[in-house]
Amino acid sequence: MENPDAIVIGAGIVGACTALSLINAGMKVLIIDRSTVSSGTTGAGEGNILVSDKEPGPELTLALRSRDLWFEFQEDVGDSFELEAKGGLVVAREDDAQLRSFSDNQSRHGVVIEHVVGRELRELEPFLNPEINSGIFYPQDAQCQPMLAAAQMIRRVIERGGALMANTEVTKIDVIAGKTTGVSTTQGKFYSPVVVNAAGTWASEIAQLAGSSLPIAPRRGFILVTEPAPQYIFHKVYDSAYVTNVASSNADLQTSTVVEGTRSGTILIGASRERVGFDGAMNYAILRTLARQATSLFPILRNVRLLRAYKGFRPYAPDHLPVIGQDSHVEGLWHCAGHEGAGIGLAPGSALLLTDSILGRNTFMDASAFSPNRFSKVHQ
Amino acid sequence: MILIIGAGPAGLAAAAALVRSGCQVTILDAAAKPGGQYWRHQSVVTGFKSARAAPYFLQLSNNPAVTYISGATVWSAESFQGAYRVNFLRADKEETIQAEKIILATGAYDRVLPFPGWDGPAVMTAGGAQALLKAHGVLAGKKVVIAGTGPFLFPVATGLASAGAEVVGVYEAHSPLRWLLSLPAIFRNPSKIIELLYYMKLIHSLGIRVNFGSALISAKSGLVTVAKVNRFLNVKPGSENLLECDVVAVGWGFSPDLSLAGILRCAQRVDSDGTVVVEVDKFQLSSQPNIWVAGEATGIGGADLALIEGEIAGLSAAGEKIPYRLSRLKSARQRFARALARSHPIPNGWQGWLTDETVICRCEEVSLDAISSSVFDLGANDSRTVKLFTRAGMGLCQGRVCSQSISEIVGNMRGCAVRDQERIAGSNRPIASPITLGQLGDGIGSD
Amino acid sequence: MNNPITFKFNGEVFTGLSGQSIAAALLSAGVRELRVTRFNEKPRAIFCGIGICFDCVVVVNEIANQRACLIEISEGMSIVSNQ
Numbered sequence: 001m002e003n004p005d006a007i008v009i010g011a012g013i014v015g016a017c018t019a020l021s022l023i024n025a026g027m028k029v030l031i032i033d034r035s036t037v038s039s040g041t042t043g044a045g046e047g048n049i050l051v052s053d054k055e056p057g058p059e060l061t062l063a064l065r066s067r068d069l070w071f072e073f074q075e076d077v078g079d080s081f082e083l084e085a086k087g088g089l090v091v092a093r094e095d096d097a098q099l100r101s102f103s104d105n106q107s108r109h110g111v112v113i114e115h116v117v118g119r120e121l122r123e124l125e126p127f128l129n130p131e132i133n134s135g136i137f138y139p140q141d142a143q144c145q146p147m148l149a150a151a152q153m154i155r156r157v158i159e160r161g162g163a164l165m166a167n168t169e170v171t172k173i174d175v176i177a178g179k180t181t182g183v184s185t186t187q188g189k190f191y192s193p194v195v196v197n198a199a200g201t202w203a204s205e206i207a208q209l210a211g212s213s214l215p216i217a218p219r220r221g222f223i224l225v226t227e228p229a230p231q232y233i234f235h236k237v238y239d240s241a242y243v244t245n246v247a248s249s250n251a252d253l254q255t256s257t258v259v260e261g262t263r264s265g266t267i268l269i270g271a272s273r274e275r276v277g278f279d280g281a282m283n284y285a286i287l288r289t290l291a292r293q294a295t296s297l298f299p300i301l302r303n304v305r306l307l308r309a310y311k312g313f314r315p316y317a318p319d320h321l322p323v324i325g326q327d328s329h330v331e332g333l334w335h336c337a338g339h340e341g342a343g344i345g346l347a348p349g350s351a352l353l354l355t356d357s358i359l360g361r362n363t364f365m366d367a368s369a370f371s372p373n374r375f376s377k378v379h380q
Numbered sequence: 381m382i383l384i385i386g387a388g389p390a391g392l393a394a395a396a397a398l399v400r401s402g403c404q405v406t407i408l409d410a411a412a413k414p415g416g417q418y419w420r421h422q423s424v425v426t427g428f429k430s431a432r433a434a435p436y437f438l439q440l441s442n443n444p445a446v447t448y449i450s451g452a453t454v455w456s457a458e459s460f461q462g463a464y465r466v467n468f469l470r471a472d473k474e475e476t477i478q479a480e481k482i483i484l485a486t487g488a489y490d491r492v493l494p495f496p497g498w499d500g501p502a503v504m505t506a507g508g509a510q511a512l513l514k515a516h517g518v519l520a521g522k523k524v525v526i527a528g529t530g531p532f533l534f535p536v537a538t539g540l541a542s543a544g545a546e547v548v549g550v551y552e553a554h555s556p557l558r559w560l561l562s563l564p565a566i567f568r569n570p571s572k573i574i575e576l577l578y579y580m581k582l583i584h585s586l587g588i589r590v591n592f593g594s595a596l597i598s599a600k601s602g603l604v605t606v607a608k609v610n611r612f613l614n615v616k617p618g619s620e621n622l623l624e625c626d627v628v629a630v631g632w633g634f635s636p637d638l639s640l641a642g643i644l645r646c647a648q649r650v651d652s653d654g655t656v657v658v659e660v661d662k663f664q665l666s667s668q669p670n671i672w673v674a675g676e677a678t679g680i681g682g683a684d685l686a687l688i689e690g691e692i693a694g695l696s697a698a699g700e701k702i703p704y705r706l707s708r709l710k711s712a713r714q715r716f717a718r719a720l721a722r723s724h725p726i727p728n729g730w731q732g733w734l735t736d737e738t739v740i741c742r743c744e745e746v747s748l749d750a751i752s753s754s755v756f757d758l759g760a761n762d763s764r765t766v767k768l769f770t771r772a773g774m775g776l777c778q779g780r781v782c783s784q785s786i787s788e789i790v791g792n793m794r795g796c797a798v799r800d801q802e803r804i805a806g807s808n809r810p811i812a813s814p815i816t817l818g819q820l821g822d823g824i825g826s827d
Numbered sequence: 828m829n830n831p832i833t834f835k836f837n838g839e840v841f842t843g844l845s846g847q848s849i850a851a852a853l854l855s856a857g858v859r860e861l862r863v864t865r866f867n868e869k870p871r872a873i874f875c876g877i878g879i880c881f882d883c884v885v886v887v888n889e890i891a892n893q894r895a896c897l898i899e900i901s902e903g904m905s906i907v908s909n910q
Contacts, residue, residue, distance in 0.1 A: 229891065
């Protein structure tokens with residue numbers, strides 16, 4: 001493609017949503033990926049579209065808008081990526097006071113919540129451990145098949161005149177007098193006044209190629225996948241400890257269970273979080289902990305067998321907020337990355353924010369909390 | 381104590397060598413009885429040179445230096461405080477065993493190419509038919525067609541015919557003349573010629589018809605289509621023939637079982653025939669300290685080579701010198717193994733037998749058109765992406781049956797060769813065998 | 828491998844020999860089809876015969892996805908095709 005209006009680096013969910021937003025806004029878009037669609041963190045994701053794990057603040061605002069945008073994207077792209085408003089259930093093990101105050105606060109900021117106890121809880125999840133008696137149901141929580149979602153969006157982008165260059169590695173972001181002019185790649189140079197860094201966990205490497213920087217690092221997570229089983233689990237079910245872990249900066253291993261069934265009958269169990277760089281080694285102790293937590297939520301899973309386990313690397317920034325906005329040093333270089341474990345859920349809203357910012361339009365929310373500038377301020 | 385995983389020819393030969401050197405040995409094996417797939421857990425082994433199995437079996441029961449644990453399915457292994465910890469399931473309980481030195485002799489399983497109808501109930505692998513007969517005394521069918529490529533088809537045919545099955549025919553895809561490409565390898569392995577003559581004589585006396593340059597290209601309730609194929613496995617138009625039978629046994633060589641070697645992060649490479657094997661040095665030592673690998677997992681070479689490799693691994697693990705005789709024999713057998721691969725290759729022509737509806741991933745029932753749509757419409761460029769889009773290879777078998785075929789189908793669709801890295805990734809899986817979440821969570825040694 | 832063993836498959840009583848796998852015992856009794864698939868409901872039988880392919884999985888004493896080619900029959904065992 002010659003002279004695209006924008007180049008998007010990364011064909012994961014964030015790159016796909018951004019490319020679709022841009023092309024729908026009338027821009028000619030070229031997507032470049034060093035591998036192909038969904039080959040990074042998107043390919044290791046569960047497809048969580050959650051509002052339940054976010055406390056009031058800019059991320060929740062983004063999450064709520066994103067959640068609705070997912071269904072708008074589905075109308076645009078077609079019902080081809082298993083989008084489902086299945087609802088989330090956060091359960092409290094013992095004392096539910098903390099969970100109640102957390103969710104009450106959320107409900108004052110647009111999150112729909114339902115307190116469920118006793119029989120109502122059993123009706124939602126008949127196989128839940130009978131010792132658990134209290135929870136909050138979040139009907140807005142949804143899920144999709146993220147790899148298919150990214151692929152189907154990129155398919156539409158191509159149909160609408162965009163292009164995908166797969167197996168193409170960006171070797172340099174070309175910058176002249178503080179402005180980007182495009183990218184150099186293993187397949188040659190491409191010129192464009194707008195370059196979007198949607199490289200997820202690898203976004204800081206891309207920033208460096210422009211002589212800039214972003215403090216985005218990998219946070220490893222494991223997911224267990226079981227054999228196909230009858231439907232034992234009807235919603236996304238989380239331990240309330242999950243919410244505190246998501247917001248934690250502790251480098252050590254944390255695990256707190258998220259359990260859910262899939263359309264194919266397998267059950268997914270996440271999620272562990274550790275900061276160990278890109279270490280891909282299997283850690284069986286983590287798998288055991290996740291299994292223990294999942295079976296204590298759902299004792300019936302004790303007889304269901306683990307088939308595989310996989311790891312992914314979540315892109316996370318020190319303050320756990322995504323980076324959405326123009327680079328502080330290079331004009332025309334825009335970042336849309338660092339969504340940690342919430343990339344699927346936050347992608348459409350992030351794409352919309354970025355598109356509107358690039359086009360100089362009004363944005364649906366104040367995006368300053370996500371600005372790349374926030375890191376340079378700390379350093380100065 | 382030195383731990384051996386697998387009680388087939390390689391594992392048993394390793395045990396024998398270790399015991400001779402005065403070492404204590406523990407052997408873990410998944411099956412109820414020893415012998416692996418080749419010697420098939422029989423008390424009396426039959427077939428070519430079968431008497432040699434007896435002393436190997438004997439050591440398991442009468443040698444105090446050997447601890448033999450049968451029915452042990454290893455599901456994971458990890459390095460732990462300078463040693464290795466191997467976790468296995470036995471009688472529905474998880475157990476663990478620790479050893480400083482491990483010899484992996486995990487063997488191989490049949491490779492099968494997809495074809496229309498291969499997911500029907502009357503199709504099985506040649507090894508499966510052999511296992512039914514030898515281990516359970518059951519005939520796979522009354523009227524059997526045997527097809528694929530490689531010398532293993534012969535013992536399967538003679539075994540079934542001797543046991544009373546009607547063998548409609550053996551359909552060997554390649555011409556025996558291909559062996560002329562490897563005359564020096566044959567001359568260096570005279571015992572292999574004797575083995576071949578043994579089976580040819582048996583085939584003749586049982587009246588089995590062997591059709592060379594022919595392949596089974598589709599199957600449908602009681603009827604199969606066979607056709608002449610060229611050396612690329614393309615069907616010669618008009619050569620199709622319908623045959624009646626009640627079961628089909630197919631085998632296209634073997635795939636090494638690399639799960640444990642992969643979990644223990646032993647370096648792997650792609651062999652000349654596209655199979656992924658563990659890389660070992662002349663002592664059978666892998667890239668990981670104190671892990672030796674012997675037998676099919678280091679390259680498909682048959683029981684003769686496995687016995688030699690097992691012995692070398694055992695001697696090396698015991699700190700003994702490897703006699704020149706063994707190294708020489710190993711290189712002769714390896715040469716024969718390469719000749720075998722050269723004589724029975726699997727070029728992409730088989731993909732021409734497929735239709736859009738042909739199921740490629742049996743577990744998740746993913747058909748060829750779903751794979752082509754993920755490549756052409758969604759931009760998948762390798763088997764991993766195809767898997768993410770279609771679930772092909774994500775089922776109960778974890779891609780053991782289909783992943784190599786999918787890589788080759790995707791490569792062919794995209795007009796590029798399959799990358800080694802992709803082949804290696806497709807042969808590795810972090811959980812060697814399923815374990816219940818209860819067993820996993822209760823687990824021992826989870827500190 | 829001589830003692831007769833009685834077991835049930837989909838409610839029907841069968842007799843096999845001790846030491847035989849479920850798949851082998853059923854096949855010698857003339858039963859090849861072990862289950863139907865999850866999505867297309869196609870019949871499946873023993874395929875690899877050595878525990879690799881998981882095509883022959885049946886529900887054994889209420890535990891799903893058990894490989895009929897590996898599990899030996901035992902007295903009174905109850906086997907059904909699908910969950």
